[in-house]
Amino acid sequence: MPQILPDCSSSLSHSSLATAGSAGIDLITQEEIEFKIPLEVKIVPSQFKGFLPSGLVGLILPRSFAHKKGCFVVPGVIDSDYTALEYSCFCYKKEKWEMAFPS
Numbered sequence: 001m002p003q004i005l006p007d008c009s010s011s012l013s014h015s016s017l018a019t020a021g022s023a024g025i026d027l028i029t030q031e032e033i034e035f036k037i038p039l040e041v042k043i044v045p046s047q048f049k050g051f052l053p054s055g056l057v058g059l060i061l062p063r064s065f066a067h068k069k070g071c072f073v074v075p076g077v078i079d080s081d082y083t084a085l086e087y088s089c090f091c092y093k094k095e096k097w098e099m100a101f102p103s
Helices: 006-013
Strands: 033-035 041-049 058-060 071-073 076-078 084-091 097-099
Touching: 033 041
Parallel strands: none
Antiparallel strands: 033 097, 041 084, 058 076, 071 084
16 A cells, blocks of 8 residues: 555545455546547546555556546556656547546
8 A cells, every 4th residue: 555645645545445355446537638639648647646665566557447438548567666656548549538537
């Protein structure tokens, strides 16, 4: 679990696993992201800021439903000393599309 830093204590302290069997915490964005052209890539800010305890790593993995919405989350590794949590998404729909998670 990420350690809580003063500027983000409200977002982390109110986070929880989606279900009892969840292996991780969902990263969500607090803003709508609009894809204006096909195959556009966007850097998406998450609600988390902080750092992981030394020796741990965070993984950014796509949700199972994301591809059904025409979105691909680029997998990534979060090192324990990285604090600005953002992730990359790209839209593979051929028309304009808005991403508003959670849905």
